[in-house]
Amino acid sequence: MSSPQERLTSKTVKSASGSFERDTPKGRSGTFDLQFVKKNQTHLTDDLERKIIALYAHGNSYQNIREHLKDFYDIDFSNGTLNAVTDKLLPKLESWRERDLDPVYLIVWLDAIHYKVRENGRYVSKATYTILALNIEGKKELIGLYLSDAEGAHYWLSVLTDLQN
Numbered sequence: 001m002s003s004p005q006e007r008l009t010s011k012t013v014k015s016a017s018g019s020f021e022r023d024t025p026k027g028r029s030g031t032f033d034l035q036f037v038k039k040n041q042t043h044l045t046d047d048l049e050r051k052i053i054a055l056y057a058h059g060n061s062y063q064n065i066r067e068h069l070k071d072f073y074d075i076d077f078s079n080g081t082l083n084a085v086t087d088k089l090l091p092k093l094e095s096w097r098e099r100d101l102d103p104v105y106l107i108v109w110l111d112a113i114h115y116k117v118r119e120n121g122r123y124v125s126k127a128t129y130t131i132l133a134l135n136i137e138g139k140k141e142l143i144g145l146y147l148s149d150a151e152g153a154h155y156w157l158s159v160l161t162d163l164q165n
Helices: 046-057 062-073 079-086 089-097 153-164
Strands: 006-015 018-027 107-119 122-134 140-148
Touching (some): 046 079, 062 079, 140 153
Antiparallel strands (some): 006 018
């Protein structure tokens, strides 16, 4: 609880994915030390963006991420800001997808797992194709992930063709 001598001031914090307003206490005695947003800081550190990406990677929706950030940091983020942060993963995912694979794998496991996902306000079933392999050094390596509306021979053929290419 703030003392009568402390007041809140609004501060605009900018990040690579947008800006947001943050209320920060300002004490007359100068005893309050900002932890999340340091004095005179106008750009957000990568730490919060890493936390947003980690929450997203664990399967949290934007709504859940917003609630977590509100609970922990008392910050409101829009879907657009969260989308801009998570979109930073796309080039990394594309680079991982286009990487060169080993010429030989000892064992290759192919599996499709079916999940119920929310799409356009309703739940639908999707098939996630997972290709796991054992490389020459004896280490497991995820070599491919694919998403389809259903599992079928034609889609498996396209998955294997993509891996070959």
